[in-house]
Amino acid sequence: MLHVANVTKSYGKLQANKNLSLHVHPGEIAVLLGPNGAGKSTLIKCVTGLLRFTGDVTIGGHPNKTVEAKRLLGYVPESPELYDRLTVSEHVEFSRRAYRLYDDGDAPDLLARFELLDKQKKLGKELSKGMQQKLSICCALLHRPRLVVFDEPMVGLDPHAIKELKRLFGELRAAGAAILISTHMLDSVADLWDTAHIMVDGAIAASRSRQEEAGQDQSLEELFFSITEDRQP
Amino acid sequence: MRSPLAYLLLTRLKNQVLSWLKSPAKLLYLLFIGAMLTMVVFSGRPDTAMNPARRDIRELTAGLFALYLLLFVLLARRGFGQGASLFRLADVNLIFAAPFRPRSVLFFGLIQQMGQSLLLGLFLLYQFGWMRQLYGVSLPALLVILFGYALTVFSAQLTAMVLYSLTSGNDRIHTGLKFAFYGLLVGYGGYVLIRLLADPEHVLDVLVTAGNSTTTRLFPVAGWISALVAGFVMKDRWLALAGFAACLAFLGLLVITVTRVRQDFYEDVLLTTESNHNAITARKEGRLEDAAPRRVRLGKVGLNKGSGASAFYFKHVVENRRSRVLLLSGQSLIFIVMVLAVSFFMREIGLLGVFAFSSYIQIFSVSLGRLNRELLKPYIYLVPEPPFAKLLHSLRESLGSFFIEAALLFVPLALLLRASPLSCALCILARVSYAYLFTAGNLLTERIFGAGTSKVLIFFFYFLLLTFLALPGIVLAFLAGTETGALLALLGANVPVALLVLFLCRNILQTAELNNR
Numbered sequence A: 001m002l003h004v005a006n007v008t009k010s011y012g013k014l015q016a017n018k019n020l021s022l023h024v025h026p027g028e029i030a031v032l033l034g035p036n037g038a039g040k041s042t043l044i045k046c047v048t049g050l051l052r053f054t055g056d057v058t059i060g061g062h063p064n065k066t067v068e069a070k071r072l073l074g075y076v077p078e079s080p081e082l083y084d085r086l087t088v089s090e091h092v093e094f095s096r097r098a099y100r101l102y103d104d105g106d107a108p109d110l111l112a113r114f115e116l117l118d119k120q121k122k123l124g125k126e127l128s129k130g131m132q133q134k135l136s137i138c139c140a141l142l143h144r145p146r147l148v149v150f151d152e153p154m155v156g157l158d159p160h161a162i163k164e165l166k167r168l169f170g171e172l173r174a175a176g177a178a179i180l181i182s183t184h185m186l187d188s189v190a191d192l193w194d195t196a197h198i199m200v201d202g203a204i205a206a207s208r209s210r211q212e213e214a215g216q217d218q219s220l221e222e223l224f225f226s227i228t229e230d231r232q233p
Numbered sequence B: 001m002r003s004p005l006a007y008l009l010l011t012r013l014k015n016q017v018l019s020w021l022k023s024p025a026k027l028l029y030l031l032f033i034g035a036m037l038t039m040v041v042f043s044g045r046p047d048t049a050m051n052p053a054r055r056d057i058r059e060l061t062a063g064l065f066a067l068y069l070l071l072f073v074l075l076a077r078r079g080f081g082q083g084a085s086l087f088r089l090a091d092v093n094l095i096f097a098a099p100f101r102p103r104s105v106l107f108f109g110l111i112q113q114m115g116q117s118l119l120l121g122l123f124l125l126y127q128f129g130w131m132r133q134l135y136g137v138s139l140p141a142l143l144v145i146l147f148g149y150a151l152t153v154f155s156a157q158l159t160a161m162v163l164y165s166l167t168s169g170n171d172r173i174h175t176g177l178k179f180a181f182y183g184l185l186v187g188y189g190g191y192v193l194i195r196l197l198a199d200p201e202h203v204l205d206v207l208v209t210a211g212n213s214t215t216t217r218l219f220p221v222a223g224w225i226s227a228l229v230a231g232f233v234m235k236d237r238w239l240a241l242a243g244f245a246a247c248l249a250f251l252g253l254l255v256i257t258v259t260r261v262r263q264d265f266y267e268d269v270l271l272t273t274e275s276n277h278n279a280i281t282a283r284k285e286g287r288l289e290d291a292a293p294r295r296v297r298l299g300k301v302g303l304n305k306g307s308g309a310s311a312f313y314f315k316h317v318v319e320n321r322r323s324r325v326l327l328l329s330g331q332s333l334i335f336i337v338m339v340l341a342v343s344f345f346m347r348e349i350g351l352l353g354v355f356a357f358s359s360y361i362q363i364f365s366v367s368l369g370r371l372n373r374e375l376l377k378p379y380i381y382l383v384p385e386p387p388f389a390k391l392l393h394s395l396r397e398s399l400g401s402f403f404i405e406a407a408l409l410f411v412p413l414a415l416l417l418r419a420s421p422l423s424c425a426l427c428i429l430a431r432v433s434y435a436y437l438f439t440a441g442n443l444l445t446e447r448i449f450g451a452g453t454s455k456v457l458i459f460f461f462y463f464l465l466l467t468f469l470a471l472p473g474i475v476l477a478f479l480a481g482t483e484t485g486a487l488l489a490l491l492g493a494n495v496p497v498a499l500l501v502l503f504l505c506r507n508i509l510q511t512a513e514l515n516n517r
Helices: A040-047 A067-072 A088-098 A107-113 A129-141 A159-174 A210-214 A220-230 B004-022 B024-042 B057-080 B089-094 B102-135 B139-167 B171-198 B203-211 B214-218 B222-233 B237-261 B266-284 B310-323 B330-345 B347-365 B370-374 B387-417 B421-449 B455-480 B483-504
Strands: A002-011 A014-024 A029-033 A054-059 A073-076 A147-151 A178-183 A195-200 A203-209
Touching: A002 A040, A014 A040, A014 A178, A014 A203, A029 A040, A040 A147, A040 A178, A054 A067, A067 A073, A073 A129, A088 A107, A088 A129, A088 B310, A107 A129, A129 A159, A159 A178, A195 A220, A203 A210, A203 A220, B004 B024, B004 B102, B024 B102, B024 B455, B057 B102, B057 B139, B057 B171, B057 B203, B057 B222, B089 B102, B089 B266, B102 B139, B102 B237, B139 B171, B139 B222, B139 B237, B171 B203, B171 B214, B203 B214, B214 B222, B214 B237, B222 B237, B310 B370, B310 B387, B330 B347, B330 B387, B347 B387, B347 B421, B347 B455, B347 B483, B370 B387, B387 B421, B421 B455, B421 B483, B455 B483
Parallel strands: A029 A178, A029 A195, A073 A147, A147 A178
Antiparallel strands: A002 A014, A002 A054, A195 A203
16 A cells, blocks of 8 residues: 655755655554654655655556546544634534535544534634644544555553554554554554664664564564664764 | 833843744844835935925824824723733733732733733834825834824723723613713714814815814824824924823823722723734634634525535625625725825825725735635535636635725715726726736745744745736736826736635645645
């Protein structure tokens, strides 16, 4: 579903992503792990078409900046980007109309699961950070995307919402969606991932699948620390 | 050892200067601003014997009183709401919790605010040209006018802080002070009205006389500051001294009130500092109308229309409805009032001259509107629609406001200048064409620079670009000869140039980068 080939992103002389390649298949949860500043969010923004880069990114076989690719994509940004002057229900309506959905999509179910049904008349700026994050998740999943990209999705969420989100990851995987999650919190995705990519200094330092881990002496956490701590000055 | 607060002030200042020196773009921009200022101040200095002031200087001093009064009231009245703050969020987090005496912290805030107030008034220096031409204002007098402006902002901020400190949590004092504050204003309004009713034939003369009367000079704060400025401008030493003494006494009283009556003022400024921080962040992100921390009237809920790219337009309609004062944004209304006020004094230069002035001011008021804000959020890039369709629908919301703004400006101006309905209609259309020309300039700047380049450099380039884009229209207007011909020439040149630029930028959303790093 998602193919990233030789992606490089530079800001002046700084290379935030260095010749990265990875794939996420339908029904797979891939996680991007790495310390702060490793380049995870930059890669996520390249994948979602928000940044210019060199290399190739395709979604469902379409280049990521095409209308066809965008139709398949759902994106939950690191910090919730809502409109201050729209209510919760209007955010949902806007997403529904922008994606040309002629029904409510998964809106009622999502709003109920994230406890937003009674907050539909609240403006975006009146919501707490956690509530904004929940709404951001609802808007991203409304149109039933086939690739969902989450950038640090658990930050700011309460325990109930984290539990619900984890359950949602499982449901999306079972429904055949490809999922890419970026995080620096290993614990939060420990029991979820199918493939893990560890990023350091803008490059993928190691990749491991769940099957591979079963035959290894070193756990993912141990591998992560052995890579990231080795590189510290 | 030097006081840590003094160290902080000086280090901030030093780092600010160093940041200018380290950034070539900022330095270039500063040099440009400096060169412009020097040019305005020193170029074509008139021989006063050859070019005596054309208008009564009392018009200017009355106008300055009105400006200072408006500014003072707008800023000081915040003391009855959320209050005002002399501090930044970093001060709250780092200084308030540190072992400093509140009085030292207050003086730190006061000195910091003084610098900011002075910077806010720098735009006045660019007004030197017309002030000198019309009223024979000298450079030292202009500096005193600037000082008066800074003093007004500073006094108003401090007044708001004291008002909030005295009134928060005490309804009786709150009501009493509010009554006194607005009572004084109503009283002064009544005084001007009575004078106007006594001589309705000579409105300007009455307003000028009232603006320079003893009652005005005695009117708290704005009157005292205007006395100080008028005394200097009109070479009345005692008037200037009296105004200055009254201001000093008032500021001293405010400082004593804070330090003696309400030593623990931290709580009073906390909420405002946070609100100010949010407002500044919103402005930096281009959310100007959303920056004001005011209550939003929800009205009808729902977009109710739109599909695909047009959903952006109907979303903007809802957002605009919740952000606007009447039909336009507060910022647009301020620009209209400002242009109308200046045009009133410049009416001798005729409709075309006023049009040129209003178009120059328009450069600062036209932006990409809501598209600017969309570029900072991911949705405009993510929505699966053709980029040109998203661009057009995002710019659509501006059309109505461009027309309303032009009409609100040129209908009264046409009446004032006794222009024909045809000239008025052409001015409205030409202004709308400029609005789209400047919008196109904004887009092209965004297209060329996108993310990651110095904002100062972008701003600099933007001005150069607008000059270049506007040039064909200006040249044709000069060649046209007549007023109608000039306005038609502007229309005929601006519209194709704007359309061409818009077409060249049609894929901007395909190549743009989310600019919020």
